[in-house]
Amino acid sequence: MALNLIEAKNSKKLGRREFLIGFVALLAIAINFVFPVKAIGESFWATLFLFLVFPLLAVKYILKEPLSSFGISTGNKKKGIILSVITVVIFVLLNYYLVSQPRFQHQLTISSDFINNFWSFLLFTLVISSSIHFFWEFFFRGFLQLGLEKKLGIYAIPAQAILQTAAYFRNSWLLLTLIFFSALAAGVITRQSRSILYSFLSMWLIALSLDIMIIRIVHSAIK
Numbered sequence: 604m605a606l607n608l609i610e611a612k613n614s615k616k617l618g619r620r621e622f623l624i625g626f627v628a629l630l631a632i633a634i635n636f637v638f639p640v641k642a643i644g645e646s647f648w649a650t651l652f653l654f655l656v657f658p659l660l661a662v663k664y665i666l667k668e669p670l671s672s673f674g675i676s677t678g679n680k681k682k683g684i685i686l687s688v689i690t691v692v693i694f695v696l697l698n699y700y701l702v703s704q705p706r707f708q709h710q711l712t713i714s715s716d717f718i719n720n721f722w723s724f725l726l727f728t729l730v731i732s733s734s735i736h737f738f739w740e741f742f743f744r745g746f747l748q749l750g751l752e753k754k755l756g757i758y759a760i761p762a763q764a765i766l767q768t769a770a771y772f773r774n775s776w777l778l779l780t781l782i783f784f785s786a787l788a789a790g791v792i793t794r795q796s797r798s799i800l801y802s803f804l805s806m807w808l809i810a811l812s813l814d815i816m817i818i819r820i821v822h823s824a825i826k
Contacts, residue, residue, distance in 0.1 A: 643714070687804060690788045748763040792805060
């Protein structure tokens with residue numbers, strides 16, 4: 604009887620915790636829907652506040668849990684590195700195939716500001732793109748996936764992948780497909796390594812390789 608009461612009490616606490624995480628996540632995504640941004644600078648600041656600052660405040664002042672519970676740690680380095688290498692290789696090969704197909708090229712775009720200006724592209728890649736990818740990883744894989752994992756188990760992986768894809772529904776169907784499957788892969792890396800650092804590096808490198816391919820293959824062919 605006492606054991607049942609303890610389990611019921613713990614279950615209730617977990618339910619309240621997951622409800623708060625889900626509410627914060629859905630609110631951030633909803634705000635992202637209502638106030639869409641297009642400029643790179645606007646996207647950076649919006650992503651910073653909605654997908655990093657907002658959940659960080661929730662972790663510190665509402666959940667009051669250590670950041671390591673949400674993937675801010677080195678985790679299992681061996682699993683993280685191995686899975687990251689495998690993921691990067693697979694997606695780089697997939698991206699190369701997609702970019703080389705004329706029927707897909709119109710769905711793969713990059714800002715004209717970066718096509719003929721190497722330094723702008725380098726600055727964007729090292730500062731803006733890397734930061735935004737980290738914000739995404741903390742929000743979707745750290746805050747959302749690891750936060751809901753105790754309640755949802757492995758189903759937290761497709762849950763966060765669906766929500767991330769939905770958050771960027773304005774993109775082409777091809778990019779949405781890539782976002783969904785890359786989010787699944789990032790979720791597996793995070794689940795196995797217990798850290799968002801490896802999934803962050805993987806997703807950033809994959810995005811970087813795709814941008815380079817678009818510039819070198821798609822726009823070179825146009826010229």
